[in-house]
Amino acid sequence: MNPLxxxxxxxxxxxxxHLSYLLASVLFILGIKRLSSPATARSGNRLAALGMFIGVAxxxxxxxxxxxxxxxxxxLIGSVIGAVLARKVKMTSMPELVSMFNGFGGIASALVASxxxxxxxxxxxxxxxxxALAVSLLVGTMTFTGSLVAFAKLRGIIGGAxxxxxxxxxxxxxxxxxxxxxxxxxxxxxxxxxxxLVLAGIALLxxxxxxxxxxxxxxxxxxSLLNSLTGLxxxxxxxxxxxxxxxxxGTLVGAAGLILTLIMCKAMNRPLxxxxxGSFGGNGVDAGLSGTAGGKTVKEVTASDLAxxxxxxxxxxxxxxxxxxxxxxxxxxxxVADMLEARKVDVRYGIHPVAGxxxxxxxxxxxxxxxxxPQLFDMDDINKELPKTDLVLVIGANDVVNPDAxxxxxxxxxxxxxxNVDQAQNVVIFKRSLNTGYAGIDNQLFxxxxxxxxxxxxxxxxxxxxxxxxxx
Amino acid sequence: xxxxxxxxxxFVLAAxxxxxVISKVPPTLHTPLMSGANAxxxxxxxxxxxxxxxxxxxxTCHLGFIAIIFATINVVGGFMVTDRMLEMFKKKGDE
Numbered sequence: 140m141n142p143l144x145x146x147x148x149x150x151x152x153x154x155x156x157h158l159s160y161l162l163a164s165v166l167f168i169l170g171i172k173r174l175s176s177p178a179t180a181r182s183g184n185r186l187a188a189l190g191m192f193i194g195v196a197x198x199x200x201x202x203x204x205x206x207x208x209x210x211x212x213x214x215l216i217g218s219v220i221g222a223v224l225a226r227k228v229k230m231t232s233m234p235e236l237v238s239m240f241n242g243f244g245g246i247a248s249a250l251v252a253s254x255x256x257x258x259x260x261x262x263x264x265x266x267x268x269x270x271a272l273a274v275s276l277l278v279g280t281m282t283f284t285g286s287l288v289a290f291a292k293l294r295g296i297i298g299g300a301x302x303x304x305x306x307x308x309x310x311x312x313x314x315x316x317x318x319x320x321x322x323x324x325x326x327x328x329x330x331x332x333x334x335x336l337v338l339a340g341i342a343l344l345x346x347x348x349x350x351x352x353x354x355x356x357x358x359x360x361x362x363s364l365l366n367s368l369t370g371l372x373x374x375x376x377x378x379x380x381x382x383x384x385x386x387x388x389g390t391l392v393g394a395a396g397l398i399l400t401l402i403m404c405k406a407m408n409r410p411l412x413x414x415x416x417g418s419f420g421g422n423g424v425d426a427g428l429s430g431t432a433g434g435k436t437v438k439e440v441t442a443s444d445l446a447x448x449x450x451x452x453x454x455x456x457x458x459x460x461x462x463x464x465x466x467x468x469x470x471x472x473x474x475v476a477d478m479l480e481a482r483k484v485d486v487r488y489g490i491h492p493v494a495g496x497x498x499x500x501x502x503x504x505x506x507x508x509x510x511x512x513p514q515l516f517d518m519d520d521i522n523k524e525l526p527k528t529d530l531v532l533v534i535g536a537n538d539v540v541n542p543d544a545x546x547x548x549x550x551x552x553x554x555x556x557x558x559n560v561d562q563a564q565n566v567v568i569f570k571r572s573l574n575t576g577y578a579g580i581d582n583q584l585f586x587x588x589x590x591x592x593x594x595x596x597x598x599x600x601x602x603x604x605x606x607x608x609x610x611x
Numbered sequence: 612x613x614x615x616x617x618x619x620x621x622f623v624l625a626a627x628x629x630x631x632v633i634s635k636v637p638p639t640l641h642t643p644l645m646s647g648a649n650a651x652x653x654x655x656x657x658x659x660x661x662x663x664x665x666x667x668x669x670x671t672c673h674l675g676f677i678a679i680i681f682a683t684i685n686v687v688g689g690f691m692v693t694d695r696m697l698e699m700f701k702k703k704g705d706e
Contacts, residue, residue: 167651168628174644175635177700184647184697188690191654195686198657204664209676213663217683224684225691233642233696240649240689243681248655250678254662254671267615366645369652378618380658386618387625388654394629395648399641492638499641506699513702517638 141202152200159197160384166190167388171395177512194384230507231464234497235293238362242286244369248376248389249279249339255379256335264329271378273322276335277342279372284346286365292355293496299355308416311348317341353414359497360403360414367396399498406492406518408544408555440567440591442600446607448565449475452529454485456521458558459501460494462535463597469508471601472534476510478608487514489521489531489558491539518558528563534597535569541582552580566590569597643696650689656682 144152167190173183199210228236252275264272291297318341325334353361370392377385404411440448449455457472476486488510494501502515516524525531533540536558543550544557560566561584568585570592584590593600636644659682663675 164625168632171629171632171636171644171647174640174647175637177637177639177697178702180640180643180700181694181697184643184690184693187647187651191650191686191690194654194657195660198660201661203661206664209663209672210660210679213659213676213679214683217680218687220680221684221686221688222691225688225695228692230696233646233692236688236692237642237645237649240646240685244649244652244655244685247653247659247678247681247685250674250681251655251658251662254674254678255658257674258662258665258668258671363645366648370648373652373655374622376655376658378615378622380661381614381618382658382661383618383621385654385658386621388651390622390625391629391633392648392652394626395633395636395644398630398633399645402638402641490638495642497642498645499638499643502639503642503696503699506696506701509699509701511703512639512700515639 141200141204142207144200144202149202152202156197156201157383159193160382163190163194163384164387166193167391171391230503233500233503234358234362234495235290237366237497238286238290238293241362241365241369242283242290245279245282245286245365245372247279248369248372249276249283249342252276252279252376252379253335253339257332260330260332266326268379269326269329271375273325273338275372275375275379276338277318277345278368278375280339280342281346281349282365282368282372284343285350285361285368286346288347288350289358289361289365292350293358299358301354302351307348307352311345314341314344314348318345349415352416357407357414359493359495360400360407360411362497363396363399363403364411364415365396367393367400370394370396402492403498406556408552435586437573437585438591440593442593442603442607443610445567445591445593445604446611448530448567449479449484449532449604450482450608450611452479452484454487454524454528455479455530455532456487456489456525456528456560456563458489458491458531458533458536458540458560459505460491460534460536460539461496461501462537464495464501464504464535466535466597468534468598468601469504469510471598471605473505473508473510475601475604475608476514478605487516487521487524489516489518489525489560491518491536491558493539494536518556522559525559526562529565531560531563531566533560533566533568534601537570537582538580540568540584541580542584542587543580543582547583550580560584561587561589564589567593569593569595569600571596639700640697643693646689646696647693648689649685650693653682653685653689656686 167187170183170187173179370389374386374389490501540558540560542561544552544555659678663672
């Protein structure tokens with residue numbers, strides 16, 4: 140008997156719990172719905188948190204729960220760690236934090252499914268329960284190790300370059316086949332806990348082998364996919380426990396992660412299969428340079444000339460790339476934008492989906508620098524405006540503005556959706572030097588008639604531009 | 612009706628609702644969406660509570676205990692960091 144429940148209520152508790160689970164599911168859906176606008180998003184997050192609170196609180200009244208010491212200790216430890224992580228993390232490190240949370244969510248689901256297995260182990264399982272158990276174990280555990288590898292790559296603990304060796308695809312296939320073989324053996328002898336542990340070990344290995352060969356540049360896709368898998372792990376654990384709240388919530392997360400995965404793949408113009416098994420895109424690999432500046436000339440611009448161009452423009456669009464965040468220049472760019480706005484210039488930001496290191500990352504970094512969100516435009520919206528724009532400032536971005544993606548069928552990035560900055564009146568590219576982007580592809584934009592280069596560190600250049608604007 | 616069929620019904624309908632609702636989230640909010648999804652996937656905490664508290668357990672309650680810690684980190688950390696991010700999204704003039 141659950142010590143929290145008086146005897147006369149015991150008969151009603153299961154129904155009340157299920158109704159509360161329904162309420163929690165509805166709150167999750169309404170919460171996500173409010174994420175459709177930055178104005179309502181914060182209340183949406185709180186609505187979802189309320190749903191979680193209700194779901195967890197009513198579970199404490201379940202008749203299966205008879206002691207609370209583990210629960211209290213576990214929740215206390217977890218809350219402290221979670222709160223510290225959430226407060227301390229820098230916004231540039233969000234991809235690492237999300238990777239870590241992906242891993243924790245995955246392993247928690249796998250542990251719950253395993254706990255249920257060891258509880259029932261001597262008794263009989265239905266085929267459905269066994270299937271749900273195997274899926275939960277595989278997805279949860281591989282998400283854990285896969286996320287740890289992704290975390291280590293993002294942190295720079297291991298290099299971003301794909302870790303490959305000859306025949307790695309064969310090895311990966313064999314390991315996966317081994318999982319299927321042992322799963323079949325396990326189905327024939329479900330009481331064999333040794334087999335269960337072997338399955339767990341193989342699942343750990345699959346996560347490692349799957350993410351190690353994927354290059355650092357593809358991490359936005361990998362994080363999104365692992366995000367999706369944590370949801371599926373929770374949902375399949377719901378199948379094991381016959382718990383509808385886990386199924387609904389896990390599926391919502393699975394859908395979110397899958398949508399983001401597909402958006403990222405589309406933005407990079409690469410099918411998912413190619414990301415997972417193609418091992419392309421290390422950290423700045425030189426994919427055979429096709430003739431750099433040779434013969435072609437670029438026009439340089441000085442800070443004072445640029446200040447005049449910007450101050451007298453009607454509309455300026457700023458295109459930030461991750462180079463902006465690396466140079467810690469978000470605040471400098473916002474100050475320049477403020478000065479231009481004071482001169483009645485219409486300032487907007489055009490943000491490519493892969494501008495940061497995870498979906499939406501650049502938007503968060505700019506919001507942190509107090510850029511008002513109505514000025515943040517996504518690719519499709521800003522592309523409509525670019526032909527009517529007087530000046531584009533490209534800062535720390537390269538491949539995402541390369542017109543070859545639209546015009547040159549032989550370019551490796553042909554077909555990738557880009558920001559069509561070449562259609563604006565004038566384009567100024569902030570660059571350290573004439574090096575290529577990580578794809579190692581020359582950018583025709585630099586040599587166009589309406590393009591100017593502003594050489595130097597992004598932050599220093601923006602400070603110079605600020606000084607020149609003051610003097611105007 | 613078979614329990615599995617009921618579960619599948621819920622799973623498939625939730626997937627459709629998920630796709631509908633989430634495809635309306637603008638790219639600006641994709642990072643908070645992911646950290647919020649982390650928090651929601653901590654729902655496995657509910658399952659962890661159930662397996663952690665059985666009597667006379669040898670392995671189950673220990674696995675449940677570790678699961679409670681991991682899932683709580685996700686729930687608390689996920690909702691808090693999402694709130695921290697969403698607080699930064701402001702229009703001009705609102706403080």
